[in-house]
Structure formats: structure tokens, C-alpha cells
Amino acid sequence: MKSKTRYAILGILKTLGPKSGYALKKTMAESTAYFWSESFGSLYPTLAQLEKEGAIEPREKGARRSVIYSITAKGSVELEKWLFLPAEESRPRSEMLLKLFFSTERPKEVTCEQLRAFRARAQEQVQLFKQMAEQLRKSSSGDSLKYWLMTVRLGQLQSEVNFQWCNECLEELR
């Protein structure tokens, strides 16, 4: 499974304009965290690599000695090529479900407690996604907005079914 860190970087530089490594991290944390995030430990080495390859270039020196990168023509081509390729499926792991699967080996009350914790998180996330959508509609415009709202929408829908599912389960365990 090849690393996609480079495409996450290229994509943000392309759609959101030049950014420093630090700003990239912040942007991801605020907008793509639900389905994609990167640590500094993978961000900075990848930035260096991309610069070496000529896919990005250090543009201006920003405030506080930050290095602002922008995407090059070569980088744009690589990004677009990737965007045409079908997306690989991910195999997510859920420790919560793994534990639920083995729940005969623990008291019912422990299972319920963990379900309630999961439900609480889901509920918070629903609110968070609603706020994100509102925020986006206010502050953004243009062609991107439509796609960004779609990603947020899926997050919200999934959080909502998680919440409902927890209620179902807790009902059944009562």
C-alpha cells in the first residue's frame, strides 16, 4: 500500500494555495481530520522529498521563518494523474467492535458502559459535523464547497447511524 501523504499535500496546496508544513497540518486537522490526517513525522520528510522531485517549491518566506510551499506544474500533473485512478479500499480496524465480538467474556454492564461511551462520541461528532457544514457554507464559496460539504455529510450520516445503532444495542441488552 503506497503512501498517499504526497497526494494529500499536493491536493491541499493546489486547492487551498501555498502553505507551510505547519499550516498544512493545521489545515488537515480542521478540514480533513475525519478521513485524513498526517503527523509532522511524515509531513516534513515528504515535503523535502516533494521539493527534491520538483513537485513543490518554496515560494516566499512567511512570518516566523516558515517555509511556504506552492505546487509546481509537475506536481499538478502528478496530482491529477492520481485523481483519475480508482481509490483503494481501506481495511479499517475497530477495537470497539472486536471487544463487542468477545462480549460473552465480560459482564454485560461493561459492554453497556463502552457502548454508552461510543454513543457519546458519536453524538458529539454529529454536532461537530453540523458546525463544520455551517461554517463551510458561511466562509467558503466556489466549486470546492460542494465537494467539501459532501465529505462532511458522509461523516455526519455515519455518526448518526453509529448513534442509532448504540441505542438499538443498549435497548437489546436492557
Next chain:
Amino acid sequence: MKSKTRYAILGILKTLGPKSGYALKKTMAESTAYFWSESFGSLYPTLAQLEKEGAIEPREKGARRSVIYSITAKGSVELEKWLFLPAEESRPRSEMLLKLFFSTERPKEVTCEQLRAFRARAQEQVQLFKQMAEQLRKSSSGDSLKYWLMTVRLGQLQSEVNFQWCNECLEELR
């Protein structure tokens, strides 16, 4: 993030009885694959480790020279301890959503095509989960069934929202 391979093994040996490494893999592929799976490359070394620690022991020699492990008292204690601990959240990555986020950089038709592919997968999965639930209700019984059905149910619900979400998106892009 500590490895949970050991608990997946211990849990299956406990709830489904003694198994070989090969059988463990097969069992996971058939029952937990949607939220948990392991490769041989992590399975066998972990089995060796667990045996060294006395959490499992080779019981009988099965057919075809397979080594059948069963969980020990010590292993049971470790499993239970883990089951009491709250589950860690996972940070899943979705290449599909990452690409969708950058969809201004590709033709609308490419985005639609990938959404349709995603929808087709979701639809298949819904059917698969329905079959799994049916199968489980027929072949299983006891306390475990209830929990297994819960995990399957979440899979189905999530696949269903994925499907609906795709339709929404495709509608909007028409």
C-alpha cells in the same frame, strides 16, 4: 498504539475454541473481516510469542500437521483485563474521500464514476451482511450470537448509509 493482534487471537480461541494459525486466519476472514483481520505475517509470530508467555498452549496435533492452540488460564485473565479497558478510537483513512475533497481538480465525470464504484461496493456489502446475519441465526446459538449480530448489524447500517450518500452525491452532480 499497542498491537491488538494478541487479543484478537486470545478472543477467538476463547469464544470459538482451539484453533491452528491457519484456522484463525480463516475464521477472521469469515466473521470479523469487516472490522478486524490479520495477515500470516503478524499471526504466526504473535502465536509464537503468546506460547512463550504461556497465554496459549499447543493442544492436539490436528490433521495435516497443523498445530492447534488453546487458551490457558493465564491467557484468559489477560483477555478479560483487556475487555474491561475502554476501546481506543481508530483514525481511519479514506482515499475515496480524500480524492473527493480535491474533486475540483478533475472532471465531474471521473468523480461520478468513482462514486458509482463506491456505491456498487456498498450495495454488495449490504447483501453480504444480510447473508451473514441469516447464516449466523441459522448456525449459531447461545450468548455469543447476540453480540455477533450486533457487529454485523453495524456493518449493514454503515453500508446502507454509504449507498444512500452516494445517491445523494450523484443526484447533486447531475
Next chain:
DNA sequence: TCCGTCATGTAAATGGTTACATGATTCG
């Protein structure tokens, strides 16, 4: 002056998959 944030980077450890090697057994 000192704290918090901005900012870049690296080293070590971790965790995991993939690909390969090996060979037994069963079935057609």
C-alpha cells in the same frame, strides 16, 4: 522575562503487509 504558540526537523520504535520458501495432503 516568561509563557504559549509557531515552526522545523529527526531518530527510534512500532506495527504491519507482501512476497517468498517450503512442503504435506487430498481429490479428481
Next chain:
DNA sequence: CGAATCATGTAACCATTTACATGACGGA
């Protein structure tokens, strides 16, 4: 006999996180 499956194992590789080191800058 030959193919498919059962079965175990390892080595190389890859990706990623964590923890740490370093220091500039702005404001209270």
C-alpha cells in the same frame, strides 16, 4: 500424477507515530 488447498514460517520492506530537540516570535 497434478492441481488445489492446507499449513507454517520468515525476511524485506514500508508506513507511521512518538518523542524529542531546537529555537524564533509575540504578547502579558
